[in-house]
Amino acid sequence: MMNAVRPASETLTVGAAARRLGIAAPTLRSWERRYGLSPSARSTGGHRRYDAEDLARLRAMLRLVDQGVPTAEAAAEVRDRSYPVSSPAVTSATSVATGPEKAAAATFQPPARARREPSKPPADLFSLANAMDAERLTHEVARSLDRSGAVEAWTSRLMPLLVEVGDQWERTGACVEVEHLASDAVAGGLRYHTRRAVERNRPHEEERPVVLACLEREDHALPLLALAAALAERGVKVRTLGAATPVASLSSAVRRIRPAAVFVWSSAPETADLAALKTLVRTRPSYALVVGGPGWQSVGKPTGWVNSLSDAVDALVGAVRPG
Structure with missing residues (x-):
């Protein structure tokens, strides 16, 4: 991979990148040595730096590791894939708000x-x-x-x-x-x-997982991380697809995963796409569909809507372990 020279404002040092990812800097350096996950950019002074695509690749790896994939396998899965980003600036993939949004x-x-x-x-x-x-x-x-x-x-x-x-x-x-x-x-x-x-809290192997996602126009995925953390505390298997997932991609994932429940987050009316939700694939065995966030409230609180993190956890755990 050719190292691009980028302005310092568009890239991160190993320490800053590690903080963004929620891991220790030595871990990030170890991944570079062991698995070839080297930063692809250089500062104007020639120092190695992580750019937005590097962070996207590492976040994809972390999602796999969170799901129980061995670190070496997760690294091999993401190493040679392209992770294009919409903006060259290094920003959080789970930023709560951008611009004037609260x-x-x-x-x-x-x-x-x-x-x-x-x-x-x-x-x-x-x-x-x-x-x-x-x-x-x-x-x-x-x-x-x-x-x-x-x-x-x-x-x-x-x-x-x-x-x-x-x-x-x-x-x-x-x-x-x-x-x-x-x-x-x-x-x-x-x-x-x-x-x-x-x-x-290792999940029970025989239990079906829960899928967490946002639909295509929803970029605010931070509440999904809170929900994933709460479910992990209860030993529930979680597959987090994250922000801006097209409904066709979500349906494809559901077919492969066969989850016990699917949770869809919406923060605003424009991302609460009821029509898309109705096209979501159904499977056998069936799964519970749970939706959360103020976006769904604004379009009439569809069946399965929850308003708090604790309610979402209860609904999803109940779907995995009925009775």
Whole structure:
């Protein structure tokens, strides 16, 4: 692979790339040595740098590892594939919001009992985000998940943080970099927690998995990572397809995977495509279709709609383990 010379603003060092991915920098260096997953770009000074396609490739590898694929096999699967990106700038694939969109539009709502008082962002996390301390913020996110579990940490700490950084952007017209850094840190912490949860709670081999996806126009996949983490804590097998999945591709995956349930996320009315949902392939044995997010609420709350992370977990676990 030819190394392209790129401006530093469009690429990341190994440390910065590792923080974006939620892994340790030595792990990233080890993958380069062992599996040939070398960064494809160089800075103008000749230093090796990770570009957006490199990050997309490594995220694809992490998804496979999260699903139980051995690291060497996952690396071989992604190494020689092309992962084109829509923009040359290195941004998060799971960014909560871009431009003027509010983070609140892309999150699960807390349970009704927790909505009596407006949630305040944890001061420690919010301060770290505004200080642009990505490494410590990712660490604190992971600690919150370890201490409280995915549902509680998401509801009481991570979701309020994401809402507040989105509101901060709207109030000031600045600080979009804080919003992106916060979403990257939350994504990294959730991925790290999910991998540890899979190791601790090995899924039952005979159980069918759950598929998590967004439809084609939905780019806000961060809530799927929270849901995947919560399901991993319960030993449920998860296959996360992520953002912007065409319904034909989702149907193809469902045919191959034969899941117990399919969860589809929508953050806004324009991504809540009921017509596409109705064309989703049906299989034998059948699966439960669960949808979540404020997008579906705006189009009439179709059958299977859930409003909170805890409700989504209950519905999906119930589909995998009925009764």
